[in-house]
Amino acid sequence: MTRQAIPPTRRPSLGGRGAGLALAAILVATVAACGSGSSPSGDSTGAAGGSGAGSTATGASGAAGLTGTVTVLAAASLTESFDAIKADFEAAHPGVTVETSYGSSATLVQQVDNGAPASVLALAGSAAAEPLDKSLVKDTTSFARNILEIAVPPSNPAAVASINDLAKPTVKVVLCADTVPCGKAAQATFRKARVVPNVVSKEVDVKATLAKVRLGEADAAVVYHSDVVAAKDAVKGVAIEGQYNTSLTYPIITLTDDAATRAFVAYVLSDAGRHTLASFGFAAP
């Protein structure tokens, strides 16, 4: 097995089978390395010893020694409140990492049905959970309530004062798409008020809808009260009368059965969690 010396000019750029194997190894390694960033959450349950966070322990504070990752998929309207809850929860449980992803409830349910790794699903309205594969659900609890509100730019250029103004042809109205909860709720509200709004766009989720008002491109958007609260000075809220308004009860759905996940859900339902949610404009369920 003496390798014969090959003149440099004729040497194949990648010599022999060894290189083939090496290339295959590089490929596998590349895919593995790129994939390691998105490890599924359920595999590190970390139930070691710390059994304090059972579903009955609503306080969830004394549950020391919890470890693992909790992957939370939450409705876009929960962005600010769940960011705050995540920070508080991680501060109380240094061993636990909470990964959050926000989108329209319809998108999130679609993702979970298609196998997206998630421990907790928090949706805008119980109707959004209907397409969810029920065999994945370990537990469902209502944790917050939200109502609709009209968001206008701070200067309110179209002088929107009530839901009736949204029918004016000079007022550019942006709604959520009919497929997502805020869009369905807005439709119900317009039906009740017998108003046909001058809609220029139907956005994919509530934050995208609000963004069009924040950018000043739309004169009004129908979003949740909590979105107007969370946007602070970037938008102004115009209330929708109670008899027309639509309220949604948000469910929190447990998808994996590990201690860290149960502790997180318990924290959302605890007084501290409720308090955070209330500070972002959510009512108790």
Added chain:
Amino acid sequence: MVGGGTGRRVGGRLVLGVPALLAVLLLVLPLLALLLRTDWSRLLADLATPTVWTALRLSLTTTSCTAALCLLLGTPLAWLLARSDHPGTRWLRALLTVPLVLPPVVGGVALLLTWGRNGILGGALSAFGIQIPFTTVAVVLAETFVSLPFYVLAVEGAMRGLDPRLEAVARTLGASELRYLRTVGLPLVLPGIASGLALAWARALGEFGATITFAGNFPGRTQTLPLLVYVELERDPQVATSISILLLAISVVVLGALRGRWLR
């Protein structure tokens, strides 16, 4: 030693063949999945809805306008780029490729900041009562923004391939630059223009990010087929799959026709 040679050749084939096969699988498998998971019995019923027809019509109208804009604006630009050896040309060409690599959503934001009500041009336009966002014009602008670079680069490449002696001869015979372009240059680069148009058109047909960010999503006005696929995926995934098949079929038919007619 002959055996060793074949061994090396087989080894070489393996080294190149295995990754090449993986590449083909990576590209073809998802297309195959789309075909396998389509409920063919429902396909026609899924597509024969007013929503799909409206989106299809809008997609075809806007992509045709985009192709026309590419042709009218992109061809002169490609010509000037191909003929210029000014050092600034390199920079201009690099600048023109930026929209090519920019995430489309970022393109949408940039378009909003340009043509939006508070944008650098849109602010002045709205003084005249012209508003671009949320209109079909915005869809065409978004599609042109992402596809014009494809067209210009493809056509410029073809134009650079022209034999410079042709022009020298034409000019000695007294032809002006425009006459040379019309009678000799353009006919010769027609295949390049066709393939550039096909590329640009296909890119425009698939445009999603810039459109939904800049033009919004409204049936009949700004909801093109890709936007409809995204929205339908949340309502009825089977309908989304059917529309995807439609998009796939349109692309294949148009690219196939162009290829057969214009390309080698």
